[in-house]
Amino acid sequence: MKICHFDPFSGIAGDMTVGALLDAGADPQALTVGLQSLDTGATFEIEKTRRKGMAGTKFRVLFPPQTRHRHLKHIFEILDRGQLPPRARDRARAVFQKLGEAEAAAHGIPIEKVHFHEVGAVDSICDIAGACLALELLDIDRVTTSPINTGSGTVGTEHGVLPVPTPATAALLAGRPVYASGPAIELTTPTGAALLATLADHFGPMPALRISAVGYGAGDRDFPGQANLLRAIIGEPGTASEASAVAVIEANIDDTSPQVLGYAMDRLFELGALDVTLQPLLMKKNRAGTLLRVIARPEEREALAAAILRETTTLGVRIHEAHRRVEERAFHTVSTPWGEVNMKVAAGGGFAPEYDDCVRLARQHGVPLKQVIAEANFAYLKNRSV
Secondary structure, three states, rough: OOEEEEOOOOEHHHHHHHHHHHHOOOOOHHHHHHHHHHOOOOOOEEEEEEOOEEEEEEEEEEEOOOOOEEEHHHHHHHHOOOOOHHHHHHHHHHHHHHHHHHHHHHHHOHHOOOOOOOOHHHHHHHHHHHHHHHHHHOOOOOEEEEOEEOOOEEOOOOEEEEEEHHHHHHHHHOOOOOOEEEEEEOOOOOOHHHHHHEEEEEEOOOOOOOOOOEEEEOOOOOOOOOOOEEEEEEEEEEEOEEEEEEEEEEEEOOOEEEHHHHHHHHHHHOOOEEEEEEEEEEHHHHOEEEEEEEEEEEHHHHHHHHHHHHHHOOOOEEEEEEEEEEEEEEEEEEEEEEEEEEEEEOOOOOOOOHHHHHHHHHHHOOOOHHHHHHHHHHHHHHHHOO
């Protein structure tokens, strides 16, 4: 699997995305031929440039002025008649579908009635199709992204002056980590937001990678305070099977019985918690209490926080972000005198029998759990030495 991780520290736009992927090694001739097959009448410029002393690639779409406004079906027709690889075409269609839904929501009209003014222009069509084609040329299977710098201030559009992020961009990035830093202008465009909202399956720290290429796509302006570049980092999964942000949810509880806390722990695991711990505390006024701590995926944070409030007597929780690194693991089956046990084996050589397997065999055969665990460890070490 090849992964492309975008780092939009200075925002993201369609042309910056294409430029970053070209800079990372996508074939410029193959990209140009693919975009010419769309028959939009556009021509393309690709040049090396610099932003704040950092080298990058600038991608431009050149075309005569047009006044035609396209609907979503017209854009699909353009994509379908081109000679794009199937996955690139499907990705581009999905991006425009997502963009159309955001525009429809922003203007309060059905998606069929959305006129793709700025986003339906030739340059936006070529930017989105070009980004999806460049991903295909690099054989990218998965896209991830760091938190997105949207910029701030206002921007002039065909709908008048709008705040940054614009309504469509804000809708596309709802639920994703964003921030505003640098010049008070639009740094993330609806096109760039649509690419990430559609193609990226992870928004947060860069996953563990063996980096094979890095590319920088240049924006139009050269800002005085920061490099106007989008970074694309290409690689294959590293040794850690997980490298991501997690949410840590905590509550100090001093008026809930141990039975209720035990039930709450079970429910939290059922709802998707990665881990749940209960730690004794000595709280104010010398009251005995318990620290409930839950580790959760960011997208499950709110549901698990609500479950803590529902299942315990606490009136509030603390939530903060932490970074998780998990070593790659594999499973091997070993035979014991009472049946088979799955062994969890880490890439670094550590191993442990699956607790549930050992409990099941201990109960089934009426033997001590510690004996089943010992036999499973012995069987694994014996097999490994063969």
